[in-house]
Amino acid sequence: MSQNLSEPRNLKILVVDTHELILDVTINVVQKQYPEGEISIAQNAQSAFNQVETFQPQLLIMELSLPDSCGQYPQIETGIQCLRTLMKKYPQLNLVVFSSYTKALVRIQTADIYAHEGGFAVIDKSLPRQEMLNSLDVVLKGGTIYPGRKTREVNYNWLELLNLAFQEGLTDQVIAQRMNVAQRTVRHYWSQLQAFLGIDPQQSREEGKNIRIQTLIYAREAGFID
Known part of the structure; x- marks a missing residue:
């Protein structure tokens, strides 16, 4: 089950993206949808881990192409490893992959995604804004949206x-x-x-x-x- 959000004002959202412009746009869209929510940001994997520990968000929205730490070059594999760690360490955290590299999720077992106790959604950045917001609502209710699910698993x-x-x-x-x-x-x-x-x-x-x-x-x- 996902984390219980008794009132909208209790909602804490962490947005993880290395691009400041994308962060600004995402925060603006999310803030309008959840005006009572508190939003924090992280721009690399290590910062994301630290923020989850200290900020304790109920919803995490993340890009897959991330640097491991400040000053490093963004890598999709870094984001994949970050996501794996978050899923393992915080099984009830509501997670949204908001990225242009959603195909890379083939590297994670479909069963692991559906076994995640919190909500989980995959949203391509090319999708309309309203579709993204609808997906966030589903995730906060503990739902799963994975349009790229595989019919055959990767070895x-x-x-x-x-x-x-x-x-x-x-x-x-x-x-x-x-x-x-x-x-x-x-x-x-x-x-x-x-x-x-x-x-x-x-x-x-x-x-x-x-x-x-x-x-x-x-x-x-x-x-x-x-």
Whole structure:
């Protein structure tokens, strides 16, 4: 169950976004919807954690592309890890992902989202204002809005594989060592991932395409990797 809000004036809202202009617009819209509410802001993941501890919001609205701390570059993976931590540590906190990178939520198990005790919503920043506000009301009542829910879950070995290959630039041999599996298992992961993404290796070879680069492009489009 979500946190009980007995009266509107008790509502505390934390808005987490690295862009000041977006923060200003979001705060203005939310304040008009909940004029008795108290709003605080955070502009990076560490600040968000601190604010949740001290401010104790009932509703948290967050961007996914966040820096870990002040002065660092925003990363979608940082936001994903921040969201995972919030869901685990504060299971009753009402959460709204308000972002242009909602595809990246494929990195979180659908079951974990629906198991979250508080309200949970995914809102793309391109959606109309009223649709966003309607979603906030649903979340505050403990509801879940996840339009991007997956019909097939992602194997999280694939995400580790992508990170090691494209973020760290490792070969399959070293990836196998890091993942503590046989090298043939790594090749199997590649085959599974490419099939999931709709890549036909034989056709790609016939068309003269680099399969690894094609996998990277498709994986980014699907939100698997930054």
